[in-house]
Each structure stands twice: as structure tokens, then as C-alpha cells.
Amino acid sequence: GYRSRAAFKLIQLDDRDRFLGPGAVVVDLGAAPGGWTQVAVERVGASGRVVGIDLLPMDPVSGSTLLEADFAADEGLEALRREIDGGEVDAVLSDMAPELSGIKVADQARAMELCELALELAREVLRPGGTLVMKAFQGEGFEELLRALRAEFRSVAARKPDASRGESSEQYLVARGFLGN
Numbered sequence: 001g002y003r004s005r006a007a008f009k010l011i012q013l014d015d016r017d018r019f020l021g022p023g024a025v026v027v028d029l030g031a032a033p034g035g036w037t038q039v040a041v042e043r044v045g046a047s048g049r050v051v052g053i054d055l056l057p058m059d060p061v062s063g064s065t066l067l068e069a070d071f072a073a074d075e076g077l078e079a080l081r082r083e084i085d086g087g088e089v090d091a092v093l094s095d096m097a098p099e100l101s102g103i104k105v106a107d108q109a110r111a112m113e114l115c116e117l118a119l120e121l122a123r124e125v126l127r128p129g130g131t132l133v134m135k136a137f138q139g140e141g142f143e144e145l146l147r148a149l150r151a152e153f154r155s156v157a158a159r160k161p162d163a164s165r166g167e168s169s170e171q172y173l174v175a176r177g178f179l180g181n
């Protein structure tokens, strides 16, 4: 079984947009408790590679490398860079969400900041043609984020998988065909 209900969101996204092919190298941002990691490992197979990172400790997922670190801090980013080791990544996934303070404006700003960091990593490590998938919340900064993605990817879609129904304003942005630097 999967460790999270969120696993079914990734299954639905990938069934539609097919970014987790056999042999793919995948980065999973905000991976705990590991549902997306499990799905990614299954789909990329033994010739693929999955590197996950989360603030929270996680039980190992066989076939993946998991880092316990803050992706928004230098140490986290550095640890991830070391794992990727200059190799090209086929897909950057982010299901990161900030811990909610209840103050809407602040929560939205922090969520957007995580999206921007995910985009920055994608720029640095994605191969041309690669895919970036991230959770984003409709609101301040959302349209601007879409515009930024559209400038750097061949196609960008905002998806709401069935498994995500009822979960507030979250959407998954699927940006395919990274144009490269």
C-alpha cells in the first residue's frame, strides 16, 4: 500500500501526462511520508533513480535516496546537488506545502516561495525536454508563476486530479518540455 493519499494524485497526474518513464531520474521535493516516492520508484524501475528531500524524517523507500533537510536552506539544496552530482534530471516534482499559520496572505506567500525555489532547481538540473510538476495554490502570485513557467517550458497545464478534490485551492502545475538555459 501507499503511505499517503497523495500518492494517488501523482498516479493520476502521471497517467495523464506521462513524465515518469522507465529509466527516468526524478527529484521529489517535500517527499514525506513517501507516497510520491513510492509511485516514482515503481514507475522509473531499476534503471531509474529517485532522490527525495523533506524536513521530516522518513522511513526508507527501497530504490530511492532520501534526504532529511530543508530544501529552502543552503544545506538542503547543497545536499540535493551532491546527490544529483551534475547529472541531468528528467523530472522535478514538488508536493511541498508550508506549515499553515492560518494567516492567509503569509501562507500564500510562503507557498509561492516554495514554488519559486522548485522552479530555480528545475532550471539548474532539468534536461532540455524535462518536466516540472508542482503543487501551487490559486491566489496572489499564481498567474505570475504560470507566466514564468510558460516562458521556459513548451506546455504548461494546471491540473486538479480527482484525488485532490476538496483540498482547497491546490492545483498541480505540469510544465513539460523544458526549453533549457
Ligand code: SAM
Residues within 6 Å of the ligand: 003, 004, 005, 006, 007, 029, 030, 031, 032, 033, 034, 035, 036, 037, 053, 054, 055, 056, 069, 070, 071, 072, 073, 076, 095, 096, 097, 098, 099, 114
Ligand atoms: N508527496 C508526499 C507524499 O505523497 O507522501 C506528501 C507531501 S506533504 C503534502 C508536503 C511536505 O512538504 C511535508 O512533508 C513538508 O514537511 C514538506 N516541506 C515543506 N517545506 C519544505 C522544505 N522547505 N524543505 C523540505 N520539505 C518541505
